[in-house]
Amino acid sequence: MSIKTQIITWGSLLVLGILASFFLPPYFCYLLGLMAVYSLASIGMNFLTGYTEQISLGNAAFFGVGAYVFGILQSLEVNSVLSIIAGAALSGIIAFIVGFLTIRVKDIYLAVGTLALPLLLLQVTKGMEITGGTGGLSVLPLVEQENASSVEVAIIIVIASIIGFVSTLIANSFIGRAFHATRLSEHGAVARGINVVKYKVLAFVLSAILTSISGSLYGVVVGYITPELFQVMVSVNFLIMAIVGGRGSIAGSLLGAAFLVLVPALFNVFGLAQWQQLGLGIGMGVTLLLFPSGLIGLISIVMKRRRVAVNESKPVAS
Amino acid sequence: MKANQLQVNQIQLNIGGVSILKDISFSLSEGERIGLVGPNGAGKTSVINCITQFEKRYKGEITFANKLLNKENPQDLPKYKIIRTFQNLGLFNELTVLDNFYIAAHQSFETNLKNLFTLEKNIKKEAQKLLENESIDLDDMISDLSYGQQKIVEFLCALIQRPSVLILDEPAAGLNDFEKSRMIEMILMKQRELNFSLLVVEHDVNFVSTLCQNVVVLQSGELLCTGCPEEVFQRKEVIQAWIGESNG
Amino acid sequence: MVKTQTIEKVDQLLEVSNLSVFYGKLQAVNSVSFQIPKGKVFAIVGANGAGKTSLLRGIYGTAQYTGSLTFNKAAFTAKTNRFKSGIAHVPQGRAIFGDLTVKENLSIGVLGIKKKTNELEYLLNLFPILETRMNKQAGMLSGGEQQMLAIARAMMSRPSLLLLDEPGMGLSPKLRMEVYESIRRLLDQADHDMGILLCDQEIGYALRIADQMSVMQKGQFIWSGEAGSVSVDELSTKYMGLKA
Amino acid sequence: DRNTGSSSTSATPSKGSGSDKKPIVIGASLPLSGTLGYMGKDVADGIQAVVNDANDEGGINGRPIKFIPMDDAYDPAKHLANTRYLVDNEKAVAIVGSLGTEGLKSAAKYLNPKNFPVIGALSISDAISNPPQKSLFALPAPQSVEGPTLVEYAVKKLKSKRIAFVYQNDSWGEPAFKFSQEKMKSLGLEFVAVETFEPKASEMSTQLHRIKEAKPDAVILYALGSQAASFVNSAADENFKPALLGPSGLNSPEWIKLVGKNGEGIISCSSYYPITADNMKWVRDLHEKYKLSNPSSNSLMGTSAALVFIEAAKKVGNDFTPEALLKATEKIKSFDQKIGDPISFGKLDEGEKARRGQTTESIIILKDGLFEPEEN
Amino acid sequence: MLQLIIDGLIYGSIYALIGFAISTLFMTTGVVNFAIGETITFSMYVGIITMEWFHTSYLLTAIEIILLTVLFTVLITRILVLPLLKHGSIISTIGTASMYIIFPILTVGLSTQDHPFPKAPIPQMNLGIISSWDAVIFVITAFVAILLHVFVMKSSWGVGIRAIKSNQSHALSIGISVGKIVMITAILSGFIGGITGLIAAPKLLLTHNLMGTPFMVALIGAVLGGLNNPKGIYFGCLLLGVVQSITGGLFGSISREIIPILIVIIVLVIKPEGLFSSIREKRV
Ligand SMILES: Nc1ncnc2c1ncn2[C@@H]1O[C@H](COP(=O)(O)OP(=O)(O)OP(=O)(O)O)[C@@H](O)[C@H]1O
Ligand SMILES: Nc1ncnc2c1ncn2[C@@H]1O[C@H](COP(=O)(O)OP(=O)(O)OP(=O)(O)O)[C@@H](O)[C@H]1O
Ligand SMILES: [Mg+2]
């Protein structure tokens, strides 16, 4: 896709999202906000797992850091944008260190290694005064007015769209290809002059920054944050979003976030509210079996050009 | 000493107490084409790995244009335009042929703001030209290609990196005679354009004699002999070790 | 030339009829039929991407195929375990297990097969270099050594049919010749209960051991015949358009 | 003597128009899956029992009650989503019996401006009711009561000098510890040992070991379920026999089964009457009648919430709006729920107690496999 | 101190058993079956309920539980793991995560209660410092460890298992019945899982979270030692158990949550494949 189509796509997503946040009923407006929030974490996880195949069970740490730094700074009346950036910066630094240390660690070993991060931060937040300890922290609303939650969701949509757009640019640039290259053949990448360490750490940092922003915005929509944000299941959810949506695809990441938020909602609407989690589990399994490359497969099946006949389009050596 | 000369100076390689290379020295001048041959397990690939710094455990010196390469990392060699291919392929399987070209080309095509938007177009154009005579599409997934086709793509990816030293590890394995002669033509043509020097490992006697001005013969990690192919391939010890009597 | 003329035997080891191989919608082999008699080497040559590897994969059941395969008079389904039926495959690209030792790689060649033969000795004779590398991690071997290992592993079970996909790739000219000759010898000694399907790029080498030969292009056989009836040059010009 | 206090009196058949027959919708967001799934399910059953009973008796003003339990897997974001769904799409008149401190806090921010009540915000965290939140009517008694009650009992009744404290390291356990510690200080004492355990801990060997080393004569074991049982059993195995005091929530037949004989003499406190006592038979009958799981201390929270809702509903006449219900709930004073001490709420400006239905707990002691009220 | 070490060894043994259940399937597929703990818990609940309702004997219940875990593991492998494996082990692993969500809901459906679970009717022995059930736990785990080690590292099937681990598509291309060997490891995984449940539940009580924390700790322990060989898992988990027990005992329970995980990360930084696993070098 050319840059022009990207701008159009993301621009229309943005406009639609803003319109929706003011016209949708509050419940769906909230879901829209959650989707936007989670899609950032999902993109973040995708840069790590989908692109460079570094599996992390530690992204909850960045989510939590983003949420807490934002929450604390908000209560100190720091500018909201600065608060988000501060969280992202801190997460980025942590990710840089961790990514660098664990550069030789792979697969499930990496997953377990990164697990250490949220487990440590969980204990730290529980023990600290400023984080509200085990009780958690109330996050001040971004705006104080009649339709505050719609405005908040609209703001989140704007932020998420811009970041989504930038992520797409990164993914389609040389950086994105280099990510793929490090995953598919390390020695091949090295022979093409790609610094594998650099790109792997970069993926880590990028992922952390996105997840952290997602965490900050989560604080905005939900209004209350707790040490539970550092639970393993939070990271697992990000993984689910990235994989069910589409490994190695930004658009897929959005679909993954939508899946995780909308499937339970769908069950509510059909009067099966008790069974939403069960539905989520089954839905996940079935989706993966039908579209192993993720929900994005649904789209690419329609779009992808396919070769049909025997070597038809090829010149014959003669 | 000529500019852009690659010098391999007395390299030794021991891994796990086994001596793999013993005192190998040779040099590759600008524009020269050398064939590195020898029986299986002689250490040819190991020599390449040492030169390109994928193997770091060697002793000895490797210099390029009088600069010591020993301390460099393998990913830095493309900066010197020392480009290699792999015996067992180093392509990115789940990407398209075009993407593989993009990745290969990023080092050789200067990126700046001005050409940011035309860069990809230029790479694509060049890739298209390279693939002109092949039965390979730019949109083909690497994993959907036959082995020989993959070999060709890897070779072309190395070419698009605009090498000044091109190091090929068995580029013609799995190609038929026709493809081989085309590959030779391509190398010669590109060499006229870029004036690179070539180090090629290959088990096809014909291929080496047609392409190379000089050959270096290894056996059990030692330098057996060097010289021009016509002469070396007549030598008894080379026939005995590598070519075989019935092939002679 | 080591090829020996044998008396015509109608006993077919493998009968392939109307075999087509698919990768999704792409058809790589288009309705190919041929037989491999016992005691014979059937060689297929053809340009890159002609479909040789795909044909072997089809026969071995590792790619999606249609058509019928009869081996030793028994029909194959897609699910039949080829390996247990007595077919061994030396795939292109070797497919050795880099994390395992050479010894373990060889023992994979008889995994789940009761037949106890004394192949190892014979194979180590053929590839003396492997003997010295027995406990080495296979991924550390040189390319040619790995190719030897792949051939040896396939022959460990003394299969009735050996599918060889460019077995000479990466071997030195000398060793390549030795291997081909040795395989031919093995076949001749094996009391004609063994057959070989060989794919090769190099007509010269293939002609040395083949009894029958087919030329493949774009998924089809464009020429088939007795190997003795043609010369290298003839075939090269015919199927490759190479100048003689 | 079966008197649910609600069903028997509210059965005035409706004389209103047909549209009045539309069900009254209530709902709750509960953890029905995940590690706390068992708790949410019990609460849902407790609510459902009362709702079914009320409907069988003719509903409220002739309108049946429809209860929608929603699963949030203990995720505050989902809790909030569920709450919004109930308010917005199901047009619920009240949330009844939502569980989970964090989720409730998030929900309150949304509900307060809407004057929408959560009748029976099931959390014993003081943070829910202090300061009072307009929409949260919390049940049962808070931790500021529970911890000190146990401490006082240990010091005054048991005459313990060396008391140790073990608590769950989360928003449930930690406040309990803080309140207990304050109480200790006010009595001029210090805990001789303090240990924590993680919410999902599967065993308590470390805690037991360290507590034992401190040689306490009483241990306040602020744990529930398997963790509490595991501590009790291992202590018995190691012949370590201090007086053991536990939080409300231990009082269920199943937990008693877990500790068996080892549990003899354990002291607990409760906002509800012991289930096995005679006066709780009607609850057990209800659960049996509607084929729901056996009542437990968790299900009683649901029961209590549902009873309070019905009590409030009876006060609003035909005006089934959330706002009216909120006002009506504020007016509940000394409502005898028949499963525990009476419940009172008040106007928001009445301070701490305005949004906390129960403020007392009584000590119960495990004897011969049954928790019984302390004999004075 | 001795008591702390013994405690650590016993809990370490339980972790090691779970580690074995995880690793058997992992060895052929590279997939961590996230649902294994939850399937064990579900089977245990089915077991205890049939025991209560039909008064089945311990032996019968034990067999039932083991068969059920085997059945579930095989089904999960058959329906989710294998079909998804073509697309990578990560996708396959996430596939099992769906069962990780579903099974607890089924378990809650069966019963919302915790249950005491009976021990196997073994003769009470007086072993002094260690209870006879703890002795059973230790001995059975050690026994499983040895058997598994022999099976994986010494038998010809073990070579097949490691070949599949090394490169599955290579294994397929030379005709190894990958599906069959994977199913064998799935059965083994379920079998060990069932035994784990039977061993752990009397010690930990049968709760909905029976395997939640132990699964995580087992995974960490297995990674500490190296997931690819039984020896690594056994000693990794034992080590982790002892470290947890000692740090907890000496410095309090919070340190018990932090110190072991710090150790794991330090070990991984230095030895990325775990303590007891030799790094397989790669060459080009
Ligand atoms: N990293 C390593 N560890 C152990 N042995 C090694 C290593 N690298 C190379 N060897 C050994 O060194 C020898 C030379 O290997 P090399 O790959 O250089 O041979 P080659 O000349 O390229 O052979 P071929 O023609 O078969 O490719 C081989 O016997 C190989 O087993
Ligand atoms: N896995 C695959 N998926 C899709 N298409 C494939 C795949 N493998 C091969 N093809 C296509 O099928 C055709 C035949 O390939 P095949 O590998 O059989 O050729 P080959 O004759 O063995 O060539 P070579 O001599 O290069 O090995 C080629 O056009 C190739 O692009
Ligand atoms: Mg080599």
Ligand SMILES: [Mg+2]
């Ligand atoms: Mg081929």
